[in-house]
Amino acid sequence: MDATNVPEWNGDPDALRAAQGELAGRVRLKDEFAKPLRTVAGFDVAFEDDGATTRAAAVLLDAETLQALETHVVRLPTRMPYLRGLLSFRELPALLEALALLSAKPDLCLIDGQGFAHPRRFGIACHFGVAADLPTIGVAEKVLVGTSSTALHEMRGAFTTLREGSEQIGWMLRSKPGCLPLIVSPGHRVAMATAPEMVMRFVTTYRMPEPTRLAERIASRRDE
Numbered sequence: 563m564d565a566t567n568v569p570e571w572n573g574d575p576d577a578l579r580a581a582q583g584e585l586a587g588r589v590r591l592k593d594e595f596a597k598p599l600r601t602v603a604g605f606d607v608a609f610e611d612d613g614a615t616t617r618a619a620a621v622l623l624d625a626e627t628l629q630a631l632e633t634h635v636v637r638l639p640t641r642m643p644y645l646r647g648l649l650s651f652r653e654l655p656a657l658l659e660a661l662a663l664l665s666a667k668p669d670l671c672l673i674d675g676q677g678f679a680h681p682r683r684f685g686i687a688c689h690f691g692v693a694a695d696l697p698t699i700g701v702a703e704k705v706l707v708g709t710s711s712t713a714l715h716e717m718r719g720a721f722t723t724l725r726e727g728s729e730q731i732g733w734m735l736r737s738k739p740g741c742l743p744l745i746v747s748p749g750h751r752v753a754m755a756t757a758p759e760m761v762m763r764f765v766t767t768y769r770m771p772e773p774t775r776l777a778e779r780i781a782s783r784r785d786e
Contacts, residue, residue: 567585567654567689567692567693568651568654568655568693569581569651571641571642571651575645575648578645578648578651579647579648579682581651582648582682582684582689583682583684585684585688585689585692586682586683586684586688588692589678589683589684589688589691589692589749589750590750590751591678591748591752591753591754592751592752592753593697593751593752593753593756594697594751594752595669595670595697595751595752596669596670598625598626599625599669599670600624600625600669601622601623601624601625601631601666601668601669601670602622602623602625602668602669602670602671602672602764602773603620603621603622603623603661603664603668603670603671603672603773604620604621604623604671604672604673604674604771604772604773604774604775604776604777604778605618605619605620605621605657605660605661605671605672605673605674605690605774605777606618606619606673606674606774606777606778606780606781606782607619607653607656607657607674607781608778608781608782608783609640610637613640614639614640615637615638615639615640616637616638616639616640616641616652616653616655616656617635617636617637617656617781617783618635618636618637618638618653618656618657618659618660618781619633619634619635619660619777619778619780619781620632620633620634620635620636620657620660620661620663620664620777621633621773621776621777621780622664622665622666622668623764623772623773623776625669625670628764628766628772630776632663632664632665633776633780634660634663634664635660635780635781636656636659636660636663637656638655638656638659640652641655647680647681647682647706649675649685649686650675650684650685650686650688650689650690651689653675653686654686654689654690654693657673657686657690658690658693658694661690661694661696667694667696668696669697670696670697670698670699670752670760671687671690671691671694671696671697671698671699671749671773672698672699672701672761672764672771672773672774673686673687673690673698673699673700673701673749673774674701674702674774674777674778674781675687675700675701675702676700676702676706676732676745676747677691677698677699677700677732677746677747677748677749677750677757678700678731678732678747678748678749678754679700679702679705679706679707679708679724679731679732679745679747680706680707680731680747681706681707683731685700685702685706685747685749686700686749687699687700687701687747687748687749687750688700688749688750689749690749690750691749691750691751692750695750695751696750696751697749697750697751697752698748698749698750698751698752699746699747699748699749699752699757699760699761700732700745700746700747700748700749701744701745701746701761701770701771701774702744702745702746702747703742703744703745703770704745705724705745706745707726707731708724708725708726708731708732709724709725709726710722710723710724710725710734711725714734714736714743715736716736716739716740717736717739718736718737718738718739719735719736719737719762720735720736721733721734721735721736721743721746721758722734724745724747730754731747732745732746732747732748732754732757733745733746733747733757733758734746735758735761735762737761737762737765737769737770737771738765738767738768738769741769742769744761744769744770746758746761
């Protein structure tokens with residue numbers, strides 16, 4: 563594991579916050595993904611053994627048909643406790659090992675969690691994208707930081723800006739009418755304006771887009 567991307571946990575959260583600040587400078591919010599997309603991958607993490615084991619799931623799909631091509635699960639000892647805003651340092655080692663099991667690098671990765679919509683603009687989707695140098699988007703179910711001043715329409719696919727102060731950090735996306743919106747933000751090598759439409763491309767009849775929905779099922783062991 564590259565210590566530049568994932569320094570060892572020594573009990574000092576301030577050191578990890580400083581690392582986030584340095585790594586956040588490497589994030590590129592511009593479209594640098596293959597066109598047309600051939601594959602898309604979903605990633606999610608859950609925990610077993612009362613939190614002692616980190617379980618990461620990776621699902622590779624055909625970007626056009628959304629047919630699952632590969633699924634992989636990795637289990638590693640949990641490296642540090644949960645600390646708000648520092649989740650990526652806890653989850654990234656297992657996620658990168660799951661990525662390494664895929665037969666080819668995906669054209670786009672959807673990560674269950676925040677991207678740019680993070681207090682230090684470096685959520686798990688940013689960290690994963692920078693570490694793997696892959697286009698990534700964060701898809702979260704709850705707001706970590708930021709507010710929206712515009713009411714979100716109930717129509718499927720409607721989205722409105724998520725801001726902290728005057729800065730746009732992501733989007734509120736109505737992926738399914740009657741359901742709470744998703745929090746969508748670019749992670750790396752995807753433009754802010756592109757993120758919500760790219761996520762909707764992979765939404766079927768569920769609230770979550772297929773890549774992260776399938777990854778979440780595997781990570782939480784609901785398919786076993």
